[in-house]
Amino acid sequence: MSDIPQSPSPSVESGGLFGAEAAVSVVRVLVDGLNDMALDYAAPPGMQVRRGCRVEVPLRSRKTTGTVLALTSSKPEYPLKPLVRLIEEEPVVSSALMDLAEWAAAYYAVPVEQMLRCIVPEPVRRERHEEKKQKYVTLQRRPTDEEMNRTNTRAPRRAAILRYLMECGEGEYLSVLGGSSALASCRALAEQGFVLIEERAVYRDPAGTEQFAPSEPLQLNEEQEHALKVVMQACHAGDSRPILLQGVTGSGKTEVYLQAAAQVLEQGKSVLILVPEISLTPQTMARFKSRFADKPGTVAILHSAMSDGERFDEWHSIRRGAARVAIGPRSALFAPVSNLGLIIVDEEHDASYKQENSPRYHGRDLAVLRARLEGATIVLGSATPSLESIFNARRGKYKLVRMDKRADNHRLPLTRVLDMRIEPKDKKYLGILSERLRCALEDRLRKGEQSILLLNRRGFARALQCPDCGHVVTCEHCALPLTYHLSENRLVCHICGYRAVAPESCPECRSRGILLEGYGTQKVEAILKRSFPDARICRVDADVTVRKNALRDILEDFRAHRIDILLGTQMISKGLDFPGVTLVGVVNADLGLCVPDPRAAERTFQLLTQVAGRAGRGEVDGEVIIQTYSPQAAAIQFARRHDTDGFAANELGLREKFAFPPFSHLAVLTVRSEHEDMAAFALTTLHKRLLAALPPEAEISEPLPAPLPKAYGQFRYQCVIKAPRARIISDVVSTEIDRLASGDSVTVTLDVDAYNFM
Numbered sequence: 001m002s003d004i005p006q007s008p009s010p011s012v013e014s015g016g017l018f019g020a021e022a023a024v025s026v027v028r029v030l031v032d033g034l035n036d037m038a039l040d041y042a043a044p045p046g047m048q049v050r051r052g053c054r055v056e057v058p059l060r061s062r063k064t065t066g067t068v069l070a071l072t073s074s075k076p077e078y079p080l081k082p083l084v085r086l087i088e089e090e091p092v093v094s095s096a097l098m099d100l101a102e103w104a105a106a107y108y109a110v111p112v113e114q115m116l117r118c119i120v121p122e123p124v125r126r127e128r129h130e131e132k133k134q135k136y137v138t139l140q141r142r143p144t145d146e147e148m149n150r151t152n153t154r155a156p157r158r159a160a161i162l163r164y165l166m167e168c169g170e171g172e173y174l175s176v177l178g179g180s181s182a183l184a185s186c187r188a189l190a191e192q193g194f195v196l197i198e199e200r201a202v203y204r205d206p207a208g209t210e211q212f213a214p215s216e217p218l219q220l221n222e223e224q225e226h227a228l229k230v231v232m233q234a235c236h237a238g239d240s241r242p243i244l245l246q247g248v249t250g251s252g253k254t255e256v257y258l259q260a261a262a263q264v265l266e267q268g269k270s271v272l273i274l275v276p277e278i279s280l281t282p283q284t285m286a287r288f289k290s291r292f293a294d295k296p297g298t299v300a301i302l303h304s305a306m307s308d309g310e311r312f313d314e315w316h317s318i319r320r321g322a323a324r325v326a327i328g329p330r331s332a333l334f335a336p337v338s339n340l341g342l343i344i345v346d347e348e349h350d351a352s353y354k355q356e357n358s359p360r361y362h363g364r365d366l367a368v369l370r371a372r373l374e375g376a377t378i379v380l381g382s383a384t385p386s387l388e389s390i391f392n393a394r395r396g397k398y399k400l401v402r403m404d405k406r407a408d409n410h411r412l413p414l415t416r417v418l419d420m421r422i423e424p425k426d427k428k429y430l431g432i433l434s435e436r437l438r439c440a441l442e443d444r445l446r447k448g449e450q451s452i453l454l455l456n457r458r459g460f461a462r463a464l465q466c467p468d469c470g471h472v473v474t475c476e477h478c479a480l481p482l483t484y485h486l487s488e489n490r491l492v493c494h495i496c497g498y499r500a501v502a503p504e505s506c507p508e509c510r511s512r513g514i515l516l517e518g519y520g521t522q523k524v525e526a527i528l529k530r531s532f533p534d535a536r537i538c539r540v541d542a543d544v545t546v547r548k549n550a551l552r553d554i555l556e557d558f559r560a561h562r563i564d565i566l567l568g569t570q571m572i573s574k575g576l577d578f579p580g581v582t583l584v585g586v587v588n589a590d591l592g593l594c595v596p597d598p599r600a601a602e603r604t605f606q607l608l609t610q611v612a613g614r615a616g617r618g619e620v621d622g623e624v625i626i627q628t629y630s631p632q633a634a635a636i637q638f639a640r641r642h643d644t645d646g647f648a649a650n651e652l653g654l655r656e657k658f659a660f661p662p663f664s665h666l667a668v669l670t671v672r673s674e675h676e677d678m679a680a681f682a683l684t685t686l687h688k689r690l691l692a693a694l695p696p697e698a699e700i701s702e703p704l705p706a707p708l709p710k711a712y713g714q715f716r717y718q719c720v721i722k723a724p725r726a727r728i729i730s731d732v733v734s735t736e737i738d739r740l741a742s743g744d745s746v747t748v749t750l751d752v753d754a755y756n757f758m
């Protein structure tokens with residue numbers, strides 16, 4: 001996101017107090033449940049309404065709730081109904097977060113209400129989740145020996161409770177002491193003055209009963225020392241120019257985050273940490289819990305798999321200021337942290353920061369904006385930063401800090417690139433498992449070591465790739481793989497709309513070309529099971545992980561070596577910190593390359609580099625085997641040499657040539673419908689109007705069936721819009737979508753700064 005304004009201008013008043021002293025205060029309220037409908041009300045005299053407050057409002061004959069968007073003192077043109085009441089005096093949404101919501105709504109072309117829904121999560125809005133209270137019993141006075149003896153004979157149950165409380169030294173919840181059946185005994189003890197019974201909020205810790213041993217700060221090496229100094233200088237100066245921390249895997253970035261966080265806490269400020277996904281990166285969460293274990297309750301975990309009650313508790317504990325370190329995935333960027341000093345975005349290149357359903361915001365980009373709005377410092381860390389961030393560092397928008405040495409003493413594993421073009425096309429293994437990878441797996445099984453197999457599959461696009469020379473048929477204008485459309489026997493570019501006849505033979509080597517058909521983890525699993533009938537093999541993919549905690553359980557089993565071979569999509573590559581793993585195989589690197597996506601090479605490079613940096617964390621050296629039909633591809637070659645700078649220079653050159661991000665902004669306009677003709681018609685209509693309405697510096701591709709032409713029973717048509725600034729797209733397109741009034745049978749979505757072109 002390169003066009004964040006220096007200071008987003010909130011539409012009306014921000015944060016000011018309006019009440020008795022203003023003659024007429026008009027309060028603009030975003031009414032819950034009325035899709036983005038803002039209505040004006042009058043503030044009754046004496047009611048201290050502020051922007052971001054939750055209020056009760058009259059709506060026709062009933063009452064409902066809403067959030068105050070703005071206050072004005074202009075004279076209303078018609079008499080306004082008064083607000084019913086303030087639900088809470090303090091604004092639920094801070095002024096900075098209100099600005100963030102308004103800015104993001106305009107940028108991503110979504111109603112403000114959708115952004116506010118992210119900021120105030122459902123359980124908090126519903127307010128039904130009152131904090132869970134329970135009776136808590138504390139010892140008030142120690143009984144004398146004589147009293148104890150007497151109680152023992154007359155009321156053994158009371159005596160047992162007293163003994164328990166004396167032993168544990170502090171209070172305990174009634175439920176632990178025996179629940180309601182112990183209540184009478186506790187009441188009797190309270191009457192005798194031995195104990196006190198009170199209601200206490202029960203804190204539902206999502207990390208459960210897990211214990212975290214306190215950890216001591218490590219002695220930093222020179223590079224870490226420097227990085228910490230840069231971060232702390234920015235914190236002291238209130239400088240929110242983002243710091244890009246580019247440090248190779250194992251360079252000790254997390255230790256830098258930990259020590260920076262500790263210092264920011266010392267200053268009395270709070271810290272927000274974004275991670276790709278907690279269930280995939282439990283180590284990061286555990287390291288923060290451990291470091292601050294001596295201050296219980298300081299670290300709040302926001303987890304996507306949390307129950308409503310847990311989310312309610314964590315949200316309020318952050319808002320109260322009890323928890324001052326908040327850790328979570330992209331949505332945690334909206335956490336109600338006050339007095340924010342530092343934001344850390346770990347693995348900032350990770351695609352999971354982009355939300356794939358509405359509002360399709362980018363967590364890292366909004367975090368950068370939030371830091372600016374709150375005068376906080378922000379650190380974006382990665383071994384393989386996104387090209388957007390590298391580009392921003394090159395032109396001085398971000399400050400670059402590097403850590404090129406590994407802090408642990410592990411050597412980088414040996415990486416082999418295996419040329420699948422020369423593998424015998426064996427029926428039994430269907431070109432999926434090479435001889436070499438099979439032998440390597442067998443070797444690990446024999447030695448009792450563990451292996452990971454990665455299938456970096458994204459979507460289902462069919463590209464044409466020659467099995468003999470590896471040549472991929474690409475677009476002349478975009479250099480991206482063309483997608484094969486069976487119905488018309490044509491190859492189509494999904495970014496610019498270029499079409500070509502599918503060649504009968506390979507244009508490079510004249511061999512008869514075949515379709516590269518994506519295959520899934522299930523097929524690989526079947527072949528693995530056939531090859532290694534005695535091995536304990538576990539598959540992880542979206543099908544398996546729908547069950548809550550399924551992934552966590554599998555990763556725990558793997559860590560405990562109850563699984564020999566873990567097979568999965570790129571989701572398992574993030575948590576690759578298993579000392580027992582000595583072999584990582586990438587089944588088919590081309591599956592990630594042959595997709596019509598400007599970031600395909602970048603993502604493949606990042607995946608392979610991360611994998612190579614993480615295999616072999618234990619005592620035994622690791623080995624990485626990458627199977628591919630295009631061993632010469634830049635993404636593969638630079639990854640093999642762990643050369644992030646080389647890859648970035650090469651790839652930025654290509655992106656500039658084709659005016660792809662970060663040199664432009666791309667948005668995907670998608671129309672979905674159960675009826676194919678309606679989807680096609682709606683998009684054609686929109687396309688025609690957009691051609692007229694968009695300024696000349698914007699480009700729009702022909703409407704086409706999406707590379708994934710049908711999903712969830714709906715036909716999908718899309719076109720891609722490119723412009724130098726995102727707001728050019730969002731402003732015009734949102735107007736045209738509103739004008740279209742397409743009815744219920746057609747869904748139109750706009751994905752600004754799209755990461756998914758399928």
Ligand code: ADP
Nearest residue numbers: 218219220221249250251252253254255407408
């Ligand atoms: P990164 O996040 O950059 O991949 P980590 O923070 O996970 O790297 O560090 C890799 C390993 O090096 C960890 O086991 C960590 O405990 C260790 N480590 C980090 N900093 C130091 C240091 N200054 N001295 C010794 N070991 C360190």
Ligand code: ZN
Nearest residue numbers: 466469506509
């Ligand atoms: Zn060929």
Ligand code: ZN
Nearest residue numbers: 475478493496
């Ligand atoms: Zn093209």
